[in-house]
Amino acid sequence: MIIEDMLEYNRHFVNNKGYESHITDKYPDKKLAILTCIDTRLTTLLPAALGLRNGDVKLIKNAGAVLDGPNGSVIRSLMVAIYELGANEVMVVAHTDCGACHMSAAKMIAKMKERGIQQRTIDLMRYCGVNFEQWLGGFEDTERSVRQTVRTLREHPLLPKDIEISGYIIDSVTGQLTAVDVK
Numbered sequence: 001m002i003i004e005d006m007l008e009y010n011r012h013f014v015n016n017k018g019y020e021s022h023i024t025d026k027y028p029d030k031k032l033a034i035l036t037c038i039d040t041r042l043t044t045l046l047p048a049a050l051g052l053r054n055g056d057v058k059l060i061k062n063a064g065a066v067l068d069g070p071n072g073s074v075i076r077s078l079m080v081a082i083y084e085l086g087a088n089e090v091m092v093v094a095h096t097d098c099g100a101c102h103m104s105a106a107k108m109i110a111k112m113k114e115r116g117i118q119q120r121t122i123d124l125m126r127y128c129g130v131n132f133e134q135w136l137g138g139f140e141d142t143e144r145s146v147r148q149t150v151r152t153l154r155e156h157p158l159l160p161k162d163i164e165i166s167g168y169i170i171d172s173v174t175g176q177l178t179a180v181d182v183k
Contacts, residue, residue, distance in 0.1 A: 024055025064100030103138025
C-alpha cells in the first residue's frame with residue numbers, strides 16, 4: 001500500500017512538473033562524492049547541514065558508511081564518481097547513534113530464520129565463502145570505523161593519490177559535523 005500511494009504521488013508530481021526545480025546533469029557541481037549511512041535521519045539532514053542542493057554531489061549510501069570490500073559497490077561507485085564524473089574530493093560521513101554500531105551477525109541470522117530462511121541456505125552461503133560475521137557484523141566505535149574507511153580508501157590501489165579523502169561524524173539530531181583525525 002505504501003508503494004501504491006507513492007506511485008500516485010509520483011503521477012501528480014510529474015503531471016504538475018514538480019521536477020523542474022530539480023533538473024541538473026550527471027556531473028556533481030561541487031566535484032565531491034560523499035559516502036554516508038542509509039539512516040533515515042540523514043536523508044534531508046545531511047544535505048541541509050552541508051548546504052547541498054540537487055546536483056551538487058554524488059551521494060553513496062550503505063549501512064554504516066563502510067566499505068563492502070576492495071572491489072565492492074562502494075569502491076565501484078567512487079571510481080565512477082572520480083574517473084567518469086569528475087569528483088576530486090571524498091567525504092566519509094558516519095553519524096551518531098548508528099544502527100550498524102554493535103550490530104550482530106548472529107542476531108541477524110536468527111531474524112533471517114524467523115522470516116523463513118533455511119539453515120541449509122545459510123550453510124550453503126558459508127560454504128560458498130560468505131563470512132557472515134564480517135559481512136553482517138557491525139562496528140564497536142564509530143570514530144574508529146570512519147578512520148579505517150578513510151585509511152582504506154587512501155591506500156586503495158585503484159583510487160588516485162591526488163583525491164582528498166576525509167572523515168566526519170554528523171550528529172544525527174543537530175547536523176553538527178565533527179572531523180575525524182586520520183593520520
